[in-house]
């Protein structure tokens with residue numbers, strides 16, 4: 001029996017594919033620090049749990065395909081605080097930001113169409129593009145430039161008559177980059193000049209450090225009908241399990257087209273939507289505390305990584321990830337080895353090999369992505385364990401390969 005070429009060409013997520021090795025290590029009684037996945041350990045605001053109790057109906061019904069009124073209204077209110085005005089028919093509640101990405105690509109891409117993305121990029125963009133038969137066309141951003149965008153010419157050189165959109169995550173996963181206003185302006189100019197959509201994944205909007213200013217793609221008023229906003233409560237409120245996200249656009253026709261698929265998939269879970277609606281009542285101090293916590297984690301991670309001989313990594317300014325280049329041949333082999341062959345004081349670290357965050361063959365092979373979703377004490381210990389593991393691995397492998 002035959003499987004589709006689309007599914008056969010898809011990779012397993014580099015974020016999750018080493019999990020069986022992690023589980024095996026745990027079965028052996030080893031504590032595994034999970035730096036592979038962007039699953040925050042921050043407590044979900046109480047407002048979410050209180051919102052669950054707002055469901056009073058005796059029947060757990062389908063919600064409207066667009067989303068519950070309460071949830072839509074709460075997002076509209078949230079965006080107002082960011083000086084972004086949405087009307088009700090400009091947004092749709094989705095099963096996480098993940099579904100929002102999938103809906104956006106399905107709606108604008110035919111088979112063989114192309115999406116231009118800076119690499120390294122959130123690995124699942126590749127999977128979602130492949131699932132609709134579209135192709136990711138990457139342009140390289142470099143660690144030594146803090147993963148900022150290259151010149152306009154570099155980006156436009158990738159445009160063909162099959163290009164449908166530029167897609168960016170800002171702040172960036174896995175890079176931690178926060179684009180300047182000039183960079184967002186440049187993306188807007190390109191989209192305008194070449195008649196493209198700008199898929200703006202802003203799920204990490206709140207996670208910007210060092211007092212940097214955040215520029216949403218929607219601040220570029222002259223292209224607002226080209227912007228497809230991807231959003232989610234997963235990271236913002238540490239509510240990954242709720243699976244509540246959103247796709248939004250000032251382009252009402254686009255939203256109307258997306259609705260066709262949304263009606264087919266019926267709706268997003270009702271109780272989670274109600275609970276998410278109540279998150280709008282989360283006090284401001286929640287974000288202030290969370291931001292301080294992540295900034296402290298970022299500092300520890302970067303300081304410790306920088307001290308490991310041979311490791312190259314720039315200090316990230318947003319989201320909660322860092323890409324580090326290691327003095328080894330293959331990040332995936334090392335990641336597996338850390339789970340199968342190494343522990344220190346009965347502890348080891350799981351992280352994501354970075355190769356899967358690149359579309360260009362051969363790039364990122366000696367890099368890894370670490371997420372700093374652990375408290376400072378655990379993170380600090382995890383980094384010590386990683387440093388010892390790397391030292392041992394290099395000893396075993398011999399220095400010839402370095």
Ligand SMILES: Cc1ncc(COP(=O)(O)O)c(C=O)c1O
Pocket residue numbers: 038095096097098099122169173201203231232233234240243244245
């Ligand atoms: C950049 C980016 N976009 C979208 C998502 C999807 O998040 P969710 O489906 O949980 O909303 C993630 C998750 O890690 C992400 O990092």
